[in-house]
Amino acid sequence: MDPLSNTVVPAVVPQIFVNFYPIAIVVAIIIAVIGLSGIILEKNDFQKMLIIQIPILAMYLIVSAVGTDLAEALILPGMVVSLAEILAVSEILVSRELTKRVDRGESPRVMNFKYTTIKMEVLKTALPITSIVFVIYGVILTGFTGGAVAGAGILIYIFVGHVAGFSHKFWEEIAGISGVAYVFWLIGFLIFFIAPQYWLIALFMAGGGITIKVALKLGLLGVLGREEYNR
Amino acid sequence: MNQIVDLNGFVIGHIPFVDIVPYITPFSLALVVTIVIFTVFLAISNPELRSVARFREDKVSTVTVEKKEARFRRFMTILCGICLIGVVTTGDLFNFALFVSITGIVNLGIFAVVRNSHVLDAAFEYGLVLMICSLPLFGGVAILLAKTGTLSLGVLAGMPGNPMLNISRALVLIGAVGEGALAPFFATKVEMIRARGAPFINMMHLSSLMVFTRLIEIMFIMG
DSSP: TTTOOOOTTTSSSSSSHHHHHHHHHHHHHHHHHHHHHHHHHHHHHHHHHTTHHHHHHHHHHHHHHTTTTHHHHHHHHHHHHHHHHHHHHHHHHHHHHHHHOOOOOOOOTTTOOOOOOOOTTHHHOOOTTHHHHHHHHHHOHHHHHHHHHHHHHHHHHHSSSSSOOOOHHHHHHHHHHHHHHHHHHHHHHHHHHHOGGGGHHHHHHHHHEEEEHTTOOOHTTTTTTTSSOOO | OOOHHHOOOSSSSOOOOSSOEEOOHHHHHHHHHHHHHHHHHHHOOOOEEEEEEEESSSSSSEEOHHHHHHHHHHHHHHHHHHHHHHHHHHOOOHHHHHHHHEEEEEHHHHHHHOOOOHHHHHHHHHHHHHHHHHHHHHHHHHHHHHSSSSOOHHHHHHHHOGGHHHHHHHHHHHHHHHTTGGGGGGGGHHHHSSOOOHHHHHHHHHHHHHHHHHHHHHHHHOO
């Protein structure tokens, strides 16, 4: 049982992809060490909760380094669990602050948490052209994964590039298009079952629809709710 | 060679869920019966009434648990029992990791509604440990998947022992110990148990015990 030997990896996989696996694991370990040292150094509880997402990112990296369909199926439950954890912990943080406020005799109604903006240097120094690379790669991938990659590209453009002048309504309408694309996805799936001889158009409708739906779901990516970016 | 049979005796049967495939042995059957009895006992019991005597005051008051709070905690307790049945019967390593981490979240939920800043402080720290420990837990499972190509405990039990799997064994051990709040991480749990509402917090002890029991079996199977 040699790791990643020919008994485990089929012969059709090129050797270069197999050689990527140890590199991915080493990168994940480096990311985890960076994140965990950040948790040790950080004193603010809210910031600590945010920094914990970095080791979780390393977890996604280790799981996805396996690179099979099974790994893709395993990522989603892992994401759901970590999302549930962060929701539960943030609820506890809010209710703890409320309880402390009540103990001190203050009104629990006024909620103004003090938070400091994270000064991430990468948001200022990264090249906006990276977003185009992401979007093109996402379109080539298609499907759910491609949509997520393209959405990340749009997010990079919003954060890094100098986007100004778009109203809040514009971004809402862009996100609304994802609803229309979702309908295309559903119709594509229906055609698969109703008229299987038109499978090609059904495939294109479903694949393209889910790509556009996920890529433009900016609310899911955390963009909506602000009027303008980098004003 | 088959460690499941070595540890548990014969396998009574498999439950063909879609891809979860739990297996029942006399050992896991005993654990399931324990969990079911304990959960039913907790679900029908009322929360405790705790008497609080203030120092230097001639006053003894009774602390009660509000009905809404008790209802939420009872719900979380039942949920925790269901997750524990998954933990002790599952036949898939990734499902084991998922059930263990869901058990951790549900344990957190039992304490989340208590309006006590000490308890909430401890619960927050426990939540941080939970989030960090999902890295070694799922990471160890993924490394094992990459090395052996399977996640089924039935297949893994038939494999010969391999020292290469020790990395993923150690990672899964660290992860499950953190998620189940076992020995090195249990300091936060002790603080959380200061919460009022006695019968429900016993679920946390039971979950630690069951995760620990199952973890030993998993460690032997992965070897």
